[in-house]
Amino acid sequence: MSTAYPPERHADALALAQLLRDSLAAGAEREALHLRLSELPAQLRVGPRRELLDAALAPALQPARSRLFALPNGDLVAISPRQGAPMRQAQRALGALLGMPSAAPLLALPRDTLTLMAAVDAAIAADVPIPPRSKDTTPDPAAPFTIDDLAALERALQTADLSFFLQTRPVNRLVPGSPPTPAWEELRLDWPALRAALRLDSDPATAPCLGRRLRRRIEQRLLASMADPLELRQRGPIGLCLSAATLGEPAFLHIDALFGAAQRARVVIALPIADLLADAEGFAFARRFLRVRGYRVALDCRGARDLALLTAATLGDDLLRLPWAPDLPAQAALLPPNRGQVVLMGADRPAALGWGWEEGISLFEGRLLSLFAPGE
Amino acid sequence: MMNHFNGAAETVATPLAAVLRKQLRGAVDQAAMLLPDLPAIRAGADRRMATALLEEAVRIGGGTVYRTASGADLLCGIARPAAIRAAGAISRLLDGALAPPIWRLPEESGELLAWAAAEQLAPTVPRPANGQVDLAGFRLRLEGLGADQILVSNTVRDADGQPAGRQLTLHRERLIADLAASGSDADLLAHAEDRLARRLLPGLGVWAASGQGLRLIPLPFQRLPPRAQTGGAVGVVPLALADIGALGEQRQRLRELGWQLAVAGLDAHVLMHLQALALPADLLLLRWSPALADRDLPAAAPRERLFLTAADAAGRAWAACARIGLIESAP
Numbered sequence: 001m002s003t004a005y006p007p008e009r010h011a012d013a014l015a016l017a018q019l020l021r022d023s024l025a026a027g028a029e030r031e032a033l034h035l036r037l038s039e040l041p042a043q044l045r046v047g048p049r050r051e052l053l054d055a056a057l058a059p060a061l062q063p064a065r066s067r068l069f070a071l072p073n074g075d076l077v078a079i080s081p082r083q084g085a086p087m088r089q090a091q092r093a094l095g096a097l098l099g100m101p102s103a104a105p106l107l108a109l110p111r112d113t114l115t116l117m118a119a120v121d122a123a124i125a126a127d128v129p130i131p132p133r134s135k136d137t138t139p140d141p142a143a144p145f146t147i148d149d150l151a152a153l154e155r156a157l158q159t160a161d162l163s164f165f166l167q168t169r170p171v172n173r174l175v176p177g178s179p180p181t182p183a184w185e186e187l188r189l190d191w192p193a194l195r196a197a198l199r200l201d202s203d204p205a206t207a208p209c210l211g212r213r214l215r216r217r218i219e220q221r222l223l224a225s226m227a228d229p230l231e232l233r234q235r236g237p238i239g240l241c242l243s244a245a246t247l248g249e250p251a252f253l254h255i256d257a258l259f260g261a262a263q264r265a266r267v268v269i270a271l272p273i274a275d276l277l278a279d280a281e282g283f284a285f286a287r288r289f290l291r292v293r294g295y296r297v298a299l300d301c302r303g304a305r306d307l308a309l310l311t312a313a314t315l316g317d318d319l320l321r322l323p324w325a326p327d328l329p330a331q332a333a334l335l336p337p338n339r340g341q342v343v344l345m346g347a348d349r350p351a352a353l354g355w356g357w358e359e360g361i362s363l364f365e366g367r368l369l370s371l372f373a374p375g376e
Numbered sequence: 377m378m379n380h381f382n383g384a385a386e387t388v389a390t391p392l393a394a395v396l397r398k399q400l401r402g403a404v405d406q407a408a409m410l411l412p413d414l415p416a417i418r419a420g421a422d423r424r425m426a427t428a429l430l431e432e433a434v435r436i437g438g439g440t441v442y443r444t445a446s447g448a449d450l451l452c453g454i455a456r457p458a459a460i461r462a463a464g465a466i467s468r469l470l471d472g473a474l475a476p477p478i479w480r481l482p483e484e485s486g487e488l489l490a491w492a493a494a495e496q497l498a499p500t501v502p503r504p505a506n507g508q509v510d511l512a513g514f515r516l517r518l519e520g521l522g523a524d525q526i527l528v529s530n531t532v533r534d535a536d537g538q539p540a541g542r543q544l545t546l547h548r549e550r551l552i553a554d555l556a557a558s559g560s561d562a563d564l565l566a567h568a569e570d571r572l573a574r575r576l577l578p579g580l581g582v583w584a585a586s587g588q589g590l591r592l593i594p595l596p597f598q599r600l601p602p603r604a605q606t607g608g609a610v611g612v613v614p615l616a617l618a619d620i621g622a623l624g625e626q627r628q629r630l631r632e633l634g635w636q637l638a639v640a641g642l643d644a645h646v647l648m649h650l651q652a653l654a655l656p657a658d659l660l661l662l663r664w665s666p667a668l669a670d671r672d673l674p675a676a677a678p679r680e681r682l683f684l685t686a687a688d689a690a691g692r693a694w695a696a697c698a699r700i701g702l703i704e705s706a707p
Binding site: 147148150151154207208209210212213216245247248249250253256257276277278279280281282283284285286288289291292293302303305306308309310311314 | 416417418420421422423424425428429431432435465468469470471511512514515518561562563564566567570597615616617618620621641643645646648649650651652655
């Protein structure tokens with residue numbers, strides 16, 4: 001988990017992201033030619049045919065201050081100041097060679113910034129190593145989750161070091177007129193990878209009560225893996241989503257004691273609204289505990305329908321974690337009036353960012369914006 | 377973690393006053409704070425969270441926490457500002473329901489000892505093994521349960537108190553007692569109820585499918601009952617297992633089979649946080665607790681669809697006053 005990030009082959013992608021950010025901030029007009037090599041048949045990407053493509057692209061790089069970026073998925077992006085002719089010439093040549101203009105779209109910046117940003121993001125995402133998973137461990141959706149499955153998992157979890165399955169996702173704050181700034185880092189369990197590693201064939205969703213218990217056991221184990229005083233002190237602001245019932249477990253209370261008061265204020269703890277349905281009294285108690293301890297509290301929604309269920313007073317001053325979904329814009333009326341309380345989760349698509357910006361949301365979880373954050 | 381707690385392992389009934397007298401010697405500018413055993417602090421998780429606040433106070437302001445046999449925690453010998461902060465934290469944890477009493481020491485030692493005169497130290501209880509449950513034993517017990525021993529028949533009454541039907545349901549306390557030997561928690565218990573409902577569905581479904589008046593039975597997760605012959609068949613799903621997003625669709629599917637949908641598990645706390653009265657269900661089962669007495673149902677509440685469960689005499693009076701139905705638990 002401690003491999004250098006970003007890897008060397010991401011250097012161009014990150015430089016391009018930086019350029020896009022600067023161009024957006026300055027309103028500078030540029031043209032971009034995106035050669036989607038990753039979508040072409042393999043034989044076009046090597047040998048003499050590749051040389052033809054490179055030659056066709058060459059005019060795009062003639063203007064002064066033009067630059068070529070190689071993305072980790074093999075795509076090429078040529079950027080040049082807006083001068084017209086050479087770019088269009090290159091695009092025509094590429095279109096003729098490939099027989100399809102869509103393989104090399106010509107984009108105008110800053111208008112198409114989000115489109116290109118999404119391409120950069122997708123190229124990086126496709127390059128992030130995924131834990132190997134063989135076909136025979138792919139869960140069968142029909143297999144019911146049983147008490148014996150739970151028992152086997154609890155045994156396995158007793159000794160497992162879950163820090164290997166810990167994923168981080170950035171949350172960025174974006175206010176109009178300034179570049180995104182990192183707000184905190186969400187820590188979450190890579191459940192598909194853990195499930196594959198545990199060789200779990202059945203789906204806990206088929207027995208939701210057992211699934212809830214499993215979730216609590218995993219959270220306890222995860223908190224135990226995190227409870228290293230030195231490591232905790234080195235962590236920046238973090239976010240965790242925990243079952244309300246986990247907060248009264250020794251594993252959480254131990255880590256709670258390790259956090260100092262100053263650090264608690266930098267930890268966002270999200271409680272699932274599903275827990276409010278299962279035990280409203282326990283949920284309210286746990287939430288008050290978090291507030292007394294000085295944590296930043298968030299309510300974790302599964303979607304707009306959860307949001308519709310809350311009374312006006314329930315959210316209070318807490319944050320609201322709302323997952324992006326294409327049908328979310330239709331439910332905008334349900335958003336809390338103070339949009340500063342909303343954290344749009346999974347905002348990896350330009351559509352999510354665009355809608356969030358329009359709605360006045362300023363906290364976004366997802367990699368896309370991190371590409372635009374000032375480099376370290 | 378727990379070393380601030382006086383273990384008192386060697387004795388079963390140590391008078392608290394005797395221990396305090398020793399500690400009070402030489403106390404200067406100290407305080408004692410009492411956290412009584414309150415119903416608002418439920419055993420287990422809630423208690424541990426409250427205890428964590430006391431332990432933090434001890435880390436900052438010194439002192440010792442004593443657990444009494446009556447279930448109270450006394451924080452004694454702590455620096456005064458830390459005691460005041462701890463009392464404020466406890467008060468906020470309990471949503472302002474309690475301002476923990478504070479004795480100034482040594483000035484109010486007499487009052488503290490007078491209170492402590494009737495108190496004993498709690499005997500040490502072995503700490504539960506961190507949520508461990510004998511799951512294999514739990515499964516065997518669950519499989520061996522005779523569902524008919526756990527099934528009870530309750531009387532459904534309308535807002536005028538007239539009999540309106542029957543509810544066949546699982547007797548929670550009996551189930552808890554039967555599963556206790558292997559250990560359990562709220563999630564396992566809910567799972568057990570769902571499995572039993574699934575096992576009982578063929579029989580209960582036939583019972584509810586025809587007859588007079590309302591006939592309520594537990595509906596297992598993602599299962600449908602047989603087609604109803606007469607109106608009045610009602611499938612009850614617990615709020616904890618209800619798929620909120622798909623509740624309307626579930627009601628529609630049940631309607632097509634001649635059934636109605638009821639959601640159970642609403643209570644005073646749920647009503648405080650969720651617009652549960654607007655759920656797309658035909659009936660809503662509201663669990664009685666004294667906290668409900670402090671609330672008036674909103675004028676727009678769907679009274680004709682509401683039924684109060686688990687009510688005592690006060691609850692029955694409240695239901696009559698609120699003009700809602702009642703499900704009378706079998707003795």
